[in-house]
Amino acid sequence: MTPFKSLLFASLLAGTAIGASAVPLKTDPAHSSVSAVFRQMGVPVEARFTRFTAVIDYNAAQPAASKAQVDIVTASLDLGDPEYNKEVAKKEWFNAAQFPKASFVSSAIAPAGAGKFNVTGKLTIKGRSANVSFPLTMKTAGGKHVFEGQLPIRRLAFNIGEGEWKDTSMVADEVVIRFRLTAVP
Template sequence: MRRTFALALAAALPLAAAAETTTWNIDPAHSDSSFAVKHLVVSTVRGHFGKTTGTLHLDDKDLSKSSAEATVDTTTIDTRVADRDADLKSANFFDVAKYPEMTFKSTKVQKQGKGKLKVTGDLTIKGTTKPVVFDVTYSQPVKGMKGEERRGFNGTTRINRRDFGLTWSKTIEAGPVVADNVDITLDLEAVKAQPAEEAAKAKAANAEEKK
């Protein structure tokens, strides 16, 4: 009997360890990716991307074991000025026809205090990948209208747009028309995946790794 119990316990341990990490899917309908950049030094231009998707793998007992991946649809850029949006979508800046997405993939997660994280990862814009660090605040889970678990995450970072090839003409770049530094904010709401969803995502990830 003891041997049977020991074997059952040993078999259950890997499952218990795996259960420490939960999967959360970013809800595009309740998430926002935005940026702010100085124009002519005196004003700030703000813009948003209408669609952000991704997955968070969270270990609340040891947040350093957590990870995150997010994809922003660059074709959905909106600065409330149609002509400016068209220019930003063109090859002058984001070149969305060639690069319809920008992505972030975490490489390190550090807890900074209650409800705070420092998330390091690779940001890819226009085919160029650079390391960035997001300062993140997060909420505890709450129940949604249909009983699902939801939680919020807010991450901020600053990049130099030139590092990612976001430049225009030599004439414009020679002056302070558009600042080099761009502040990025990810305001995300994520929904906890159900066991079947988690299994499907794990299977897909394993298949991708084997390619």
């Protein structure tokens, strides 16, 4: 069983997006993705969240004035098997009935070189919040902005994997949320 994939989703949620302009950028869902990467019994697993929204206010002239918010539907984690997907939505993992979404809200976006930023904000998963920081890159191509990054988290800090699933020998505590958000003005 891969309940730990659900934990990965939480990580993924944490690491998505940046931005700030007078008008929020419009996210292109067909060219955007959020996933959770973790190890189950030592084997790497990557699962994608199929439903998420991102509001990115990106100000190229003043990147520090940028803002971002990402909301992920926890029950949308796709582990590649309908039974596993149902399992990670249960109380022991994401408890999607009580906590239907995970969210990240930026509090600071600092330039860190050409096309690079350090993002700080609050990640909330399963009713637990933590301040997080991660590096982000931004590229512009064909009139689109592409924001990419990774946010490492620990699933147990967000109570993902209760009871017997706290055992990190089955599903590792470390999860990396990977994201690629494509947006247009």
